[in-house]
Amino acid sequence: MNNRDKNFTVAKVGKRMEQVDASIARYLRALDQADREEGDVAEAKSLRLKEKIAGLRRQMQALKEMAQQVQAAPDQQVSLTDPDARSMATSGRGTGVVGYNVQIAVDAEHHLIVAHEVINQGHDRSQLAPMAHKAKEATGCEQVTALADRGYFSGDQVLSCEGTGVAPIVPKVLTSSGTKRGLFARQDFIYDAEHDHYTCPAGAQLTKIHRRTDHTEDFDRYRHLSACFTCPLRPRCTPTQRRIIKRWENEDVLDRMQARLDRMPEAMGVRRQTVEHPFGTLKAWMGATHFLTRTLDKVRTEMSLHVMAYNLKRMITIFGVGQLMEAIRT
Secondary structure (H helix, E strand, O other), X not given: OEOHHHXXXXXHHHHHHHHHHHHHHHHHHHHHHHHOOOOHHXXXXXXXXXXXXXXXXXXXXXXHHHHHHHHHOOOOEEEOOOOOOEEEOOOOOOOOEEEOEEEEEEOOOOOOEEEEEEEOOOOOOOOHHHHHHHHHHHHOOOOEEEEOOHHHOOHHHHHHHOOOOEEEEOOOOOOOOOOOOOOOOHHHOEEEOOOOEEEOOOOOEEEEOOOOOOOOOOEEEEEXXXXXXXXXXXXXXXXXXXXXXXXXXXXXXXXXXXXXXXXXXXXXXXXXXXXXXXXXXXXXXXXXXXXXXXXXXXXXXXXXXXXXXXHHHHHHHHHOHHHHHHHHHO
């Protein structure tokens, strides 16, 4: 892990500049008050305040220079301890980690790590298809089922798995703000694939709006021309005159994935007990500092050694030392 104070993004630099500005303003007010006082104590106080203000102005200049570096960086992020390390997304506020994002695919039967990768992206949304395909290639299976949590949900990633022998099962991300306001969510509208329309909670059928010839978006809109105007459920549905439902042009891929999840309600439990245990074991081995090396290539090498050690210990547990040594010799 790297020091968060030595990692800079546009937002972090902006926030630090605001804090320094506020400190300078506070010290200037204190200096103005000290200048109106008399005596040796007031003079010494003024001198200390001037030194602090000068130091803060040097900090501000350094932050302005760093802001230019951040703007020039390809991903608008600069890390001083390890140039490849990046800020990772975490669930708790103020608990961000500067480091690397480790991906592993674990065999649910034997709990062996069949594929792994180290990246410096702070999210998992683009990793579903790459890791699933790596696992499929490593196991030699013609068909694999890839279980992942909501952090991996991406329509494009699920689409990339279609027809490749990978059947992903990932819960959808529920991003609608209407639910918090007590409004019907998109999931409350039932889609009829045969007739290509949605049925709303009031029973009205929302049909597709014909696309314009210059339409460049990858989704369709569904609505009812008149039902919303007199609907008694409208206050619970939309603050506008008419409710419109958007549907991605490849939404059928997500519908099939949701059907797989509905048929396998224990999927997320299986995922947790399969992949979280290796992660916990590896973190315990690595200690509080996690990776000892710096830069992406070296960290990837270090992670490969950890994975190899973990798999060797698992195989010793499964086969025993004798059978494993015999298999290695052959």
